Amino acid sequence: MAKVFTITEGLENMGALKTGGQGSVYKGRRRGEIITAVKLLPTPIHNEDPQDKNFRDFQNEVEKLKKVNQQPNPNVVKILSSGITETGSLPFIEMEYIEGPDLEELLQPPHGSVFTIKETIKVAEQLSHALAHCHKLDIKHGDIKSNNVKFNIHTGNYVLLDFGLAIMSDEQRRTSLRHAGAVEFMAPEQYEGQMLFETDVYSFGIILFELLAGTVPFPLKDRGETARNLIMLAHMEKSPPDLLSLRRAALPAGWSEEKKEREMTVPHWLLDTINKCLEKKPVDRFPNGMALYDHIVVNSMQSSAHRNNPGESMLLLQQENQKLQKQLQQHQEAARNKEAELVALRVSVTQKDRDIQVLRDKLAMQQTQAPQYRPAPPAPRAKGMSSVLFGLLLLVTIGLGVYAAVTLLNGGNSNRKTEPEATETQTPPQRTVIGRYKVAADRAYFHNEPNSATRRSSAYMVPSEEVIDGLDEKNGFVYVEFTNDKGQMSKGWLRREDLMTLDEWNNRATEPQKLTKIEINSQLQNARALADNGNTEEALAIYKTLSEYEVPEAMYEYGNFALKNKNNDIDCATALDLINRASDSNYTPAKTTLGFLYLFADNRDVLHLSNYDRCEYEKNVVKGTKLLMQAVVAGDTTASRILEQHKENSDTTAQ
Structure with missing residues (x-):
């Protein structure tokens, strides 16, 4: 149990209920056996002077919170009092004590691992009602998570608790979220210290996702800094996993199969609501709790009306049945068409086999029957x-x-493996050469017609120095008549994609050969050594050459030297483009450099100290933070230090 101390006169501390980065909540008792909950903020206020900024900010936020009780709401905890503790000078808020489990506890044994659809909709209605109440009074909660929503066992209502972040200053809030915020529920913009109405909407969506799926979209594996950064990145970049798949896997084993199937029919409007809440950009979400609450109430009522109207339910079932019947007919028709195509193909193959056999018989007769010659009468x-x-x-x-x-x-040309079957080939009347080609594929098969189905399986050409004259082109095929060095001619259609024109062939021959990884690494190592020894020009020559091969490190170094005014062969735009391309190829130093430039673009002193004062840069905190966090996850400690420096500068500016 936490250390017991005096909160204020007439309010006794009965011990800690929970602790966190936003402060600690204690169970308090007023004289007369009234049980309350007391939120203690971690930053002391030693001077209760209206001129003191911290005290003034605290008082302003408390005045906002007092509005909560002017219009009581069954889904928002009552704020009873606030002030500064007699011991420790800590700001506190006294709230009514809600007896009952929170949502996090309701997802743990002995309770089910997921909520039913009906209970989830109830939470959605009541929690959005709480948000609408707060947002209407210009109060942003900022710390909505499953253990800040309790089920009141006496009223049966879900109640929103803990307005600790709401009364913190911007500086305190940034520090608190950075080190101890519940990252699984935090909106992307919170990592920059922003707190909007849309921020609460995002966290609301996370809660509904968790109730239906049994887990948040991006669960935190451990409390380490790297793990927290990974979750932050996921909120900024990744789409949530498939909710229904997670729900099916998490359905309680004790539910009957019928109930499991029924509980998998989550209303589309509810899934769409969650997806809209979880949009990355605040502008794409519901703008505030009022709009969210109206949306949920309207859709919930319509859904309830459907469930309570047997006639309409029957109509919906009939419509669904008709839709399924139509799909079944379409699949059956497609299957019949495929079967007919298969039969026709079999008939065609059989007929071709017969034609081939007839031709083979004729050839065999010509081979076995020697021609009959009648000798001329003896000459005198x-x-x-x-x-x-x-x-x-x-x-x-x-x-x-x-x-x-x-x-x-x-007979046949020397490039073919065997003589093709003697199937008659459609010879086009055109005999003008339309193009000259070389074989590019490993095997260029002859076809009797410009159709893939007429391929001669044993007649093909292979790459060689031979030049083939094309006489006609149709349907992606080229008709050729090729005579080999033995005077033997082959006729037929070759696929155009298996050939290459002489111009294409010659151009390919002049293209530079690709470097191997060993060659690239060797040249990079050489360039690094030259740069370290002050031979910048020679190093740049290597980096320039490798940049043409899209080598990320080379593109980065060649561009970075230019930004630092050590490479005058390219301008600032070209240099930044090279570094961006290296970053897009996941080259971590490029991400770190771009992140630094985005964050400190307007700080000429910092840029000068780092030798980046040649060019002008775009200020973009969101892009810069995202790139640096990606670099941190990749293990770049420099990126971590840059982030910390930027946050310290931001905190100083805020003061």
């Missing part, structure tokens, strides 16, 4: 024709016939 001996010479001539003639048959069957 007077003309010198002997029987031996005539026999030789007959043999030569027969040989030529056999050679012609063999050539017809097996």
Whole structure:
């Protein structure tokens, strides 16, 4: 139990209820056995002088809070009193004590791991009602989380507690959130110390997400600084995970299957509400609690009316059934069409097989049947024709016939693996050469027609020095007639994507060869050594060359030297573009440098000390913070120091 001390006269401290970065909450007892809750802020106020800024800020925020009770709200805790403790001079707020568990406790055993849809909508209605009440009075809560919303066991209402951040100064709030804020519930803009009405709306969305999914979108694994930075980055950059998938996995085992299925039908309007609350940009969310509350009440009433109107429910079911029947018919029709296409394809293949077999039979007959020659009548001996010479001539003639048959069957160019099937090819009438090509693919298959379905599986060309003349082009195919060095001709259609024009081929040959990783690392190491030894010009020459190969480190160094006025070959815009491209390639030093320049763009003294005074830079705190946090997560300690320095400067300016 925490140390007991006097809060103020007539208010007894009965011990701590909870502690946190925004202060501690104690159980108090007023004379007459009235139990209350007391919020103690961590920063003491030693001087209760209206001229003191801290005391004046505290008093101003307390005056705002007093408005909360002018119009009582069942979903907002009552503020009973406020002041400065007699011991320790700590600011405090005394609130009514709500007896019952908070939302965080209601998600733990023995309770279920998720809320029912009905109970979630109840929380949404009552918590948005609380926000509407506060925002209407110009009060921003700033610390909405599941353990700051309690269930009052006596009234059955959910109640918003702990307005500690609301009465802190901007400086105190930034410090508190930075070191001890509940990052799982914090809006992206809170990391810059901003607190808007839309900030409360974002945290509201996190709570509803947690109630339905059993977990926040980005849970904190541990309390270390790195883990907190990762969650901050997630809120700024990542989309929330799929809520329904998380909900299905977290449904209590004790629920019946029927209840589980029923509880998975989360209303679309509720999911859309959560998504709108969790938009990264404040302008894309509900502008305040009033708009949020109106939206939830209207949709909740409509949803309830549907549930309570059997006739309308039946109509909705009928409409849904008709929709499903239509989808079923569409799928069945698509299946029938696919089956018809498959049958037609099979018939086509069968017919092609028959045609091929007929041609093969004809070729076989030509090969096996030698041509019949009728010898001429013997010539008179007077003309010198002997029987031996005539026999030789007959043999030569027969040989030529056999050679012609063999050539017809097996002839082909030297670039092909085997002779294609003797399927007739549509030869276009055009014979003018329309282009000259080389084979670029590993295998360029011949086709009988400009159609992929007519490919000859055993007839193709491979890359070589041979130049192919294209005679026609159609449907992404080029018709060629190619004669190899043996005088054998091949005809057919080749896919255009498997070929390359001579111009393309020659241009490719003149392109510089890509560097290997070993070569790049070797050159980078050489450039670093040259730069360290003062040989800047030689180092820049290497960085410039490697920049042309999109090497991130080289692009960064070449641009960074220019920003530091050590490279006059490029201007400021080109230098910043190089560093941005290196950052986009996840090069951490580039992220750190850009983050630094974004944050301190308007501080010429800091820029001068860091040798960045050659150029003008854009001031963008959001971009700079995001880049530096990415660098911190990657392990860059320099980025961490820059962030701390910027926050210290911001705190000093705020004072």
